[in-house]
Amino acid sequence: MLAALIGPALVLLTGLAAPTGIGLTNNFMSFARAMAFAQHPLGKLILFGVILLFIWHGAERIYLTLRDMHAGAKFPLMWICYGTAGVLTLITMGALATIGF
Amino acid sequence: MSRSRPYIRPVETLWWARPPYLAYTLREATGVAVLGYALVLLAGVVSLANGERAYNVWLDFLKSPWSLSLHVLFLIGMIAHTWTWFRILPKTMPRLVIGRRVLPQIRVTAAGVAVAAASFIFIVLVAVWTQP
Amino acid sequence: MPSDRAAGAAAREIVIEVLRYRSETDLKPLPQAFRVPFTDDMSVLQALQYIKDYLDGSLSFRWSCRMAICGSCGMMIDAQPKLACMTFVRDYYPGPLTVEPLAHFPIERDLVVTVGGFVKKIESIYPYLIPKTQRSLDEGEYLQTPLQLARYETFSDCINCMLCYAACPQFGENPDFIGPGAMALLQRYNDDSRDGAQAMRMDLVHTDNGAWSCTAVGNCSEVCPKQVDPANAVNQNKTKSALDFFLRFLGHPLYLEHTASDGDKP
Numbered sequence: 001m002l003a004a005l006i007g008p009a010l011v012l013l014t015g016l017a018a019p020t021g022i023g024l025t026n027n028f029m030s031f032a033r034a035m036a037f038a039q040h041p042l043g044k045l046i047l048f049g050v051i052l053l054f055i056w057h058g059a060e061r062i063y064l065t066l067r068d069m070h071a072g073a074k075f076p077l078m079w080i081c082y083g084t085a086g087v088l089t090l091i092t093m094g095a096l097a098t099i100g101f
Numbered sequence: 102m103s104r105s106r107p108y109i110r111p112v113e114t115l116w117w118a119r120p121p122y123l124a125y126t127l128r129e130a131t132g133v134a135v136l137g138y139a140l141v142l143l144a145g146v147v148s149l150a151n152g153e154r155a156y157n158v159w160l161d162f163l164k165s166p167w168s169l170s171l172h173v174l175f176l177i178g179m180i181a182h183t184w185t186w187f188r189i190l191p192k193t194m195p196r197l198v199i200g201r202r203v204l205p206q207i208r209v210t211a212a213g214v215a216v217a218a219a220s221f222i223f224i225v226l227v228a229v230w231t232q233p
Numbered sequence: 234m235p236s237d238r239a240a241g242a243a244a245r246e247i248v249i250e251v252l253r254y255r256s257e258t259d260l261k262p263l264p265q266a267f268r269v270p271f272t273d274d275m276s277v278l279q280a281l282q283y284i285k286d287y288l289d290g291s292l293s294f295r296w297s298c299r300m301a302i303c304g305s306c307g308m309m310i311d312a313q314p315k316l317a318c319m320t321f322v323r324d325y326y327p328g329p330l331t332v333e334p335l336a337h338f339p340i341e342r343d344l345v346v347t348v349g350g351f352v353k354k355i356e357s358i359y360p361y362l363i364p365k366t367q368r369s370l371d372e373g374e375y376l377q378t379p380l381q382l383a384r385y386e387t388f389s390d391c392i393n394c395m396l397c398y399a400a401c402p403q404f405g406e407n408p409d410f411i412g413p414g415a416m417a418l419l420q421r422y423n424d425d426s427r428d429g430a431q432a433m434r435m436d437l438v439h440t441d442n443g444a445w446s447c448t449a450v451g452n453c454s455e456v457c458p459k460q461v462d463p464a465n466a467v468n469q470n471k472t473k474s475a476l477d478f479f480l481r482f483l484g485h486p487l488y489l490e491h492t493a494s495d496g497d498k499p
Contacts, residue, residue, distance in 0.1 A: 003186075005217050012225070015163065015168070016176070019164040027233060028232050029160065031157065035149065051139050054135045054136065054138060055143075058133065058139060059132075061129050061130075062133065065129045065132070068116075068117045068126065068129075068406075068448070070114050094150075095143075096150075098150035107340060108340040112337075129448075189449055192449065192451065192464050192465045193469060194469065196384050198380050198383050203383050
């Protein structure tokens with residue numbers, strides 16, 4: 001649900017508007033602003049929530065589609081898809097912890 | 102009387118690539134856009150944790166034609182994801198009875214898409230207002 | 234039918250390819266072509282009856298009411314699951330028109346498929362009202378408002394034609410999936426205000442062959458001739474199953490407890 005509601009806006013802003021400078025100033029995502037956002041508890045929570053939910057939702061859709069495509073047996077595919085999501089979760093947590101407060 | 106010997110037809114392995122199931126497969130494939138974008142964000146967070154120089158490498162990547170094309174694809178995928186999400190959402194809910202009538206499912210979809218559109222506008226406005 | 238032809242007008246003809254299979258002589262199914270004269274008001278079922286009456290009496294197929302209420306004549310018409318009595322030959326002219334038995338079911342003979350598995354699934358979901366508390370005759374009948382009826386009414390429209398099973402690719406992959414039709418019937422009882430056995434039926438829903446075989450393709454609801462919307466029945470139960478999974482630690486607040494007893498059997 002989160003991806004459905006905020007996904008398009010985030011992609012537009014962080015992937016197209018900010019890098020090109022069209023619609024947003026060029027230093028919208030400068031290091032200083034990004035650090036300030038990521039160090040703030042609310043900012044950290046938003047980053048954590050968005051990245052995690054998108055990763056797990058994407059992993060589930062990909063797992064089910066690979067099952068449909070007969071890409072492999074059930075349990076190996078499950079371990080690969082959700083296992084990858086788990087590893088990415090740990091990386092996210094580690095990176096956010098390193099950024100600190 | 103002859104003994105029954107039922108014939109079991111094999112399942113076509115490429116059913117997901119043919120109509121009417123192709124639309125469903127494309128809907129599920131929008132999950133790749135969701136995951137892909139999350140990976141870009143994750144790369145950004147990891148580079149942020151590694152200091153200014155690493156983070157600027159990520160920012161430069163975002164400016165590259167590869168990244169911009171990728172994000173156009175992500176945007177198309179995300180919009181398709183939103184639309185198909187709200188098409189399927191009423192199927193996961195019990196029949197809503199309003200007054201004396203059952204609420205048609207297309208109304209739930211329309212409401213969801215309206216909320217998504219409002220959310221889109223809201224986030225864009227917040228970004229524009231908070232820019233340096 | 235030949236006798237229905239208007240005087241002087243030549244009947245149009247269409248080639249119908251029917252998948253034949255007779256276990257005593259055939260190793261596998263093979264198509265057989267028939268040239269069938271048709272009029273604009275002829276259904277595919279009538280065309281099959283023409284073939285059986287005039288061209289090949291050995292052709293086997295199920296049919297009964299010929300008005301889309303008995304659910305007997307489901308078959309694949311040009312690879313789409315349809316009721317033969319509700320599908321018109323004129324829409325497939327010039328053809329050829331392909332008729333095959335309902336997909337995802339074993340072929341018994343010609344267009345007749347084995348339905349025993351489906352019947353067992355219907356029987357397994359406690360397809361009868363199990364009241365919350367026993368009532369005596371003096372208490373009178375159960376009262377139900379039109380609003381309460383509206384919650385489950387479309388699920389009660391199912392004619393057991395199994396087109397939804399032919400449309401469901403996940404059933405094709407996993408024949409043990411309880412399937413859209415059985416879940417629609419399950420939901421018909423769970424949503425009925427007079428019923429109290431939701432917990433018992435949820436036990437079937439929670440399994441991998443219950444709601445969780447479904448990936449919300451939605452094709453079942455597209456092909457249903459009675460607009461039952463079985464996709465809604467199955468996917469509602471995914472939500473309920475997930476909620477149940479998380480809420481069970483708080484002691485099942487959603488569903489009333491009910492243990493099966495002899496009083497439940499009809």
